[in-house]
Amino acid sequence: MSITTFVLGESGTGKSTSLRNLNPESSFLIQIRQKPLPFKSKNWRQIERQDNGSWSDGNIFVSDNPAKIVRALRKLPDHVKTIIIDDFQYLMSNEFMRSVTDELQGNAVFHKYNCLAKNAYEVIDTATNCPSDKRIYIMAHTQTDEFGRTSIKTIGKLLDEKIVLEGMVTIVLRTQVINGNYLFSTHNNGHDTVKTPVDMFNEDLIKNDLNAVDTAICEYYDIGKESENV
Template identity: 45%
Template structure:
């Protein structure tokens, strides 16, 4: 069983930037929105095709993402801007009547979350997504509306949920809930309520906590 982590935050709050210290040689990045990375990208190469060379794949197809999660050999996989997957599917099927499309969107997300946790036990998956505030003032992962929210609680599929915060100009991850969000992490995994938004440091802490010392 792999370690799947959900990273949530508003646009511009440091989610994508947190990748900056990950080792490109051991990481696969799935970009759900085609955009330049917000840091110097030495070592990060976009694949022209899914079977080509490179460690950046650009796709918003949930079935392709699920297949990659189940088959890619990389130690670390990052899925950036996952909410775009649901938005793209909704827009593609916007002319359809009825609720079936919302059921399908929820099911596809469920399959991706399940695949993220079903890799070999030494591997890690990080899914990054935007946040929304519900009618009760709770901050959670952004989906495509109440029809999906009623059937899918993304945070429930993850033991670790971090949220980006900017405090006094510092870009940070919150590691535990403030009572109005869904942040969570195992006791003693992280030393503080807020840590630097460095995904490489997060990955190191996860490996230390779970005793991951080498790849299989």
């Protein structure tokens, strides 16, 4: 079972930027919505399909197809240890927007939302069941309910009320921007879903450096990382 971490936050608060210090040679980025990385990234290369049906070398896979993402997660090469899924909520919202013109009624509407929830659940379930030396980071936006509780952004109530996606993982970080500093919060504030194992992080706020987070996780769970350093 992999170590899967949610990194939650609003757009522009440092989720994608936190990848900047990861080693691209041992990392794999799944972009659900294609966009340029917010830092110099010559060693991050998009995988492209060739005329002969093979795939080019690369470490960025772009797709919002849940089945393709599940297959990619199940076929990760041995040298890939750090996997990032960015921006997870578009897995649901892209499919939702493609169907807004469909004339659905009654059970058809209910079935549509169930399918969206099922697809999202299967991606996270597959991620958490990857080999134990893999660390998977799922980036997503947040939503705040009428009671002021902030959690991962979804579509529909099934994932929020019946599944609770954060309950599927042990680590949830949340972005914070304070006085121009981009940070991750590591402990629950009573109104969000942030959580980390006991004594993994002593500080309530740490730099938004996913490589540093990954190192802390490897040290905590005694996972070797020496060969992955840049």
